[in-house]
Amino acid sequence: MPKMKTHKATAKRFRVKKSSKGTKVLKRTDGQDHFNSRESGNTRRNKRSDNTASAPLAKTVLKALPYQN
Secondary structure, three states: OOOOOOOHHHHHHEEEEEEOOEEEEEEOOOOOOOOOOOOOHHHHHHOOOOEEOOHHHHHHHHHHOOOOO
16 A cells, blocks of 8 residues: 655645643634734733644644645
8 A cells, every 4th residue: 555645735825733631733824924013912911822723623634634644
């Protein structure tokens, strides 16, 4: 059976973290590319951290990244 292909666009946008508690899919916070100067300081700071993907999105991402899960 041939190797499955990794969906490269998905691989660039998401990171998969595995631990004893399970697998987490991390994604960048939305809307932090530009127009951040008008945001409040709290909003700007919160945008710097990554978010955990929802369960349905994580399932889709893990299908697109066959050798990460």
